[in-house]
Amino acid sequence: MTSPLRVIQMGLGPIGQRLVQYLSQRPHLKLVGALDIDPAKEGQDAGLLSGTRALGVAVSADPTQVLGLEAQVVLLTTGSSLTRIEAQIASCVRAGKSVVSTCEELACPFDDQPHIAARLDELARNHGVAVLGTGVNPGFLMDALPLFLSSACQEVRAVEVQRHQDASIRRLPFQRKIGAGLSPEEFATQHRAGQIRHVGFAQSINLIARAFGWTLDQVEEAVEPVIAHRPTASSFIQVEAGQCAGLRQIGTGRAQGRVRITLELEAYLGHPRPHDTVVLRGQPEIRSTVSGGVDGDIATCAMVINALPALLQARPGLRTMADIPLCHWQGG
Amino acid sequence: MTSPLRVIQMGLGPIGQRLVQYLSQRPHLKLVGALDIDPAKEGQDAGLLSGTRALGVAVSADPTQVLGLEAQVVLLTTGSSLTRIEAQIASCVRAGKSVVSTCEELACPFDDQPHIAARLDELARNHGVAVLGTGVNPGFLMDALPLFLSSACQEVRAVEVQRHQDASIRRLPFQRKIGAGLSPEEFATQHRAGQIRHVGFAQSINLIARAFGWTLDQVEEAVEPVIAHRPTASSFIQVEAGQCAGLRQIGTGRAQGRVRITLELEAYLGHPRPHDTVVLRGQPEIRSTVSGGVDGDIATCAMVINALPALLQARPGLRTMADIPLCHWQGG
Numbered sequence: 001m002t003s004p005l006r007v008i009q010m011g012l013g014p015i016g017q018r019l020v021q022y023l024s025q026r027p028h029l030k031l032v033g034a035l036d037i038d039p040a041k042e043g044q045d046a047g048l049l050s051g052t053r054a055l056g057v058a059v060s061a062d063p064t065q066v067l068g069l070e071a072q073v074v075l076l077t078t079g080s081s082l083t084r085i086e087a088q089i090a091s092c093v094r095a096g097k098s099v100v101s102t103c104e105e106l107a108c109p110f111d112d113q114p115h116i117a118a119r120l121d122e123l124a125r126n127h128g129v130a131v132l133g134t135g136v137n138p139g140f141l142m143d144a145l146p147l148f149l150s151s152a153c154q155e156v157r158a159v160e161v162q163r164h165q166d167a168s169i170r171r172l173p174f175q176r177k178i179g180a181g182l183s184p185e186e187f188a189t190q191h192r193a194g195q196i197r198h199v200g201f202a203q204s205i206n207l208i209a210r211a212f213g214w215t216l217d218q219v220e221e222a223v224e225p226v227i228a229h230r231p232t233a234s235s236f237i238q239v240e241a242g243q244c245a246g247l248r249q250i251g252t253g254r255a256q257g258r259v260r261i262t263l264e265l266e267a268y269l270g271h272p273r274p275h276d277t278v279v280l281r282g283q284p285e286i287r288s289t290v291s292g293g294v295d296g297d298i299a300t301c302a303m304v305i306n307a308l309p310a311l312l313q314a315r316p317g318l319r320t321m322a323d324i325p326l327c328h329w330q331g332g
Numbered sequence: 333m334t335s336p337l338r339v340i341q342m343g344l345g346p347i348g349q350r351l352v353q354y355l356s357q358r359p360h361l362k363l364v365g366a367l368d369i370d371p372a373k374e375g376q377d378a379g380l381l382s383g384t385r386a387l388g389v390a391v392s393a394d395p396t397q398v399l400g401l402e403a404q405v406v407l408l409t410t411g412s413s414l415t416r417i418e419a420q421i422a423s424c425v426r427a428g429k430s431v432v433s434t435c436e437e438l439a440c441p442f443d444d445q446p447h448i449a450a451r452l453d454e455l456a457r458n459h460g461v462a463v464l465g466t467g468v469n470p471g472f473l474m475d476a477l478p479l480f481l482s483s484a485c486q487e488v489r490a491v492e493v494q495r496h497q498d499a500s501i502r503r504l505p506f507q508r509k510i511g512a513g514l515s516p517e518e519f520a521t522q523h524r525a526g527q528i529r530h531v532g533f534a535q536s537i538n539l540i541a542r543a544f545g546w547t548l549d550q551v552e553e554a555v556e557p558v559i560a561h562r563p564t565a566s567s568f569i570q571v572e573a574g575q576c577a578g579l580r581q582i583g584t585g586r587a588q589g590r591v592r593i594t595l596e597l598e599a600y601l602g603h604p605r606p607h608d609t610v611v612l613r614g615q616p617e618i619r620s621t622v623s624g625g626v627d628g629d630i631a632t633c634a635m636v637i638n639a640l641p642a643l644l645q646a647r648p649g650l651r652t653m654a655d656i657p658l659c660h661w662q663g664g
Contacts, residue, residue, distance in 0.1 A: 144658060151635055213663050329479075
C-alpha cells in the first residue's frame, strides 16, 4: 500500500467536523493538521471534537503553523463566498498544498467571477497544485453526473435535472435556508435579503454549458415557497398549514433563445416522493433516477473525501469536476 | 476554438463505420486516416463507405502509410481478443498515437492478462501516449457509472448492477451472440464453444474492485438461456415458444467469501421492462435506474468518441475509465 495522503482540515464547523469523521475511516487518508479560528476549539483533539476517535491532531488557530505542516491537500470549509475565501485558498496554494473546498461558488467560477478564477488558476499552476470546489450540489448531482451520463450520447440537445428532497431528514441550517416554518411574507422578505435560496445553480449550469461547448446568453433563477397544505414537521421545525414547508427553485440556461439546461430543486418538509432525476434529451434519450434521492449531508462530505485521490492526479490549476479523473469511493 | 483532434480509424466493420459517422458530426474531431484490410474497401471514401458524407479520406490497406499520418489518436475496432490486437496497439503507440479501442478485454486487463497489460503500459509511457479500452459495457454502465455514483458514498459494502435489455432493437450480430432463435440444445452447444456470452464481466468486476481497493479472491460467471414462453420476433429472427429468446448472465466477485460485486445481464427478444440499474449498498444506499435502458449500439460508439478529449488529457500509459478525466459529450 502506498503511504496515505496527508490532509489538513481548515474550518471545524459542522461540515468540517463531518469531513474529519469521514477521513478518519479511510486508510488511504491521514489528518495531519486542523485549523479553526474559534478560541474554544483551540488545542482540542480534532477527532474528538468531530465526534470520532482521538486522532492526535490538536486544533490550531494559527494558519502559518498549520500550513507549514507537510501535507498534500487542504480541505477548506470556511465559507460559501469565494470573495471571502480567495485569500485563504491562495495561502494554501502558496504553501504548496492542493485545495478542495465546499464553497459553492468555487465549483465553476470562470463565468461569474472571472478575475478570481484567473488569479487562482495562475497561482495554482505556478505552484504545481490543483484547486477544486465540489460537493453534492454543485459538484455532482446537477452537473458532473449529467455530464458523465452524456458519455453514452451521440447528441445532447437539452439537459433537465430534478432534485426533489424531503428536507425533514436534513440538518437544521439547511431547513432554515429553505424557509421551512416561515409565513409566506417572511419567506418573501428573507428571500429578498438573500437568505433563502440554494447557492450553486449558476455554477452547475455554467459547468455543463462549458463542458458541452454551449455558449449561453442567459442564465436565470427563480425561487418560490412551497406552502404546506396540512401541518408537517421535522425534528426541529413545526410547520402549520399555510406556512412555508420549503422552496422550489428553478434555474435555466438559454442559448440563442432556446432553453438548453433546466435545473429544478424542490426541498421541503414532507416531500412525498424524493428523487434525483437527470434527463438528457438527445440521441439516445437518457432518463436516470436515483429513487429516494441522495442524502445531501452525507454526500457532500463523501464527495469531498472521494475527490482527493483524483485531484492529486489532476493537472495543476483551478479545476472543476469536469476535468479531474473520475472520482469514486475508495476503501481498501 | 482550438484546432480539431486528428483521428485515425482502424477497422471499418459495422462499429468502425458508426464511429466514422459519429465523429463526422463533431466539430472538435477530424478524421485524417482510415485503415481496413478488406481489398473491397481500399480506396473508397471512408465517410461514404460509412454512410455519411464524403470526408476526403480514402481507406487504405497499408498500416505504415496510415500510421505515418499526423494524428493524435487511433480508434481501433479490429477485434475482441487482446492477444490478437496487442501488436496493432503497439504499432499505433510506436507511431506516437494514443489508442482507444472497443476491445472488451482492454477495458481492464491488469488481472487477467497482466503481461500484455504491463507491456502496453510501459510502451505507452515510453512514447508519452495513452491507451484505453472502453464502450458502453464494459466501459460505462457496469463499471465506470457505478464507480462515479459511489462518489456520493461514505461507505460501499457491495455493488449490484442489472442490465436488462430488449435485444430486438439491437444489431443482428448481437442477437446471434445472445442465442436468440436457438433450441436449448443448440444454445448449450454454442455456449460451450464460447460463441454465446457477453464478454466484459470480468473486466468490469476487476475495474470496480481495483478502484475500490477490494482484493477479490474469486470472480465467477454463469450463463443460461432465457426460454420464450410464447412466439416472439425481431426484424431478423423469429423465436418459437420453447426456443431461446436470449440469455441471462451473472458475474460475481467475492472477497473473503462475501459477494461484493454482482453483475446481471438479461438480453432477450421482447424483454418487457428494459432498464439499467445500479445499487450501491452502503452509506448512503444509492439505487439509480435508467428506465428503458441505454441503447448499446449507439452508446458504445458514443462512449469511444466522447472519451477522446479526456484520454488526451490523461497521463501516459495503459489507462482505464477509472483514471482518465470525466468523459462527457461535447458539441459546440
